[in-house]
Amino acid sequence: MKKLAILCGFVLFASGAATAQADVQGDAEAGQSKSVTCAACHGQTGTSPSGDFPNIGGQGYKYLVKQLMDYRLGAQTNGAEGRNNMLMASQVVNLSDQDIHDLAAFYASQEHPVGTVDEEIVEEAQRLFMGGDLDRGITACAACHGPSGLGMGLAAFPLLSGQHAEYTALTLKEFRSGDRSNDPNGMMRDIAARLTDRDIEILSKYIRGLY
Structure with a gap:
């Protein structure tokens, strides 16, 4: 959690500096x-x-x-x-x-869509999204994206709510493999590297129905 606070602080500082310029x-x-x-x-x-x-x-x-x-x-x-x-x-x-x-x-300025979630994965996915996994060093998604997946605009952490499950899964796999690397300070790559295929599947489906 201390590492997360430092990283979030870094992003907030960098974002504020960019805005000022x-x-x-x-x-x-x-x-x-x-x-x-x-x-x-x-x-x-x-x-x-x-x-x-x-x-x-x-x-x-x-x-x-x-x-x-x-x-x-x-x-x-x-x-x-x-x-x-x-x-x-x-x-x-x-x-x-x-x-x-x-x-x-x-x-x-447009409205974001509201999706649906598969009931059978809600409990498992919610536990990972909201609380992460301390044993595996996975930070809770909600820490940066919010409990409803609405993101943190000032820090440029994206809105996740209502996103296509297919696209979310692809993005997490790209971060995991390193094919996508434009995340500040490697935050998403560090987290995605610890996710299993099952983690990615349930998180993607859960995120689609967040609102």
């Missing part, structure tokens, strides 16, 4: 007009029709800005830095900082 403000109306191509995968209001693509409606503004910035950096460095994704690279490589902030403002 940034002069760009997002315009949701402008973002909507720029979101036409995004809608093909993420839906018009950020609710994706497919589990292959994340729901981004209602997602935290700072988190969305960071991810888009990281995708753009990945595209500009051929995956050496940032977040590497071939599909997203082609969409973000030419976005300006203003474009990114506008898109983030638009999607952050």
Whole structure:
């Protein structure tokens, strides 16, 4: 828990410093007009029709800005830095900082979807999500994402509630393997490395129904 407090403090400090240095403000109306191509995968209001693509409606503004910035950096460095994704690279490589902030403002202003949870996994998944597993060194998901999975906007910890189970499972596996590495201070990689396939399955299904 002490380690978690230090890491969370680091992220809060870094997030605050970045905000202090940034002069760009997002315009949701402008973002909507720029979101036409995004809608093909993420839906018009950020609710994706497919589990292959994340729901981004209602997602935290700072988190969305960071991810888009990281995708753009990945595209500009051929995956050496940032977040590497071939599909997203082609969409973000030419976005300006203003474009990114506008898109983030638009999607952050939308409602996030509410999903359902499989009753048979609730007790097991809730125990791991809410309390972690001390014996395995797994920090509770709720510590950073909140008991309802609504995230922590100031720290850029993402909203999880209502996310597609397929996408959540894929993301956790990418953190576990190291294929995704744009988490601050390796926080998610450290946790995901301790998760079993069963852990990932039940957490993903549980998160889908959080609200």
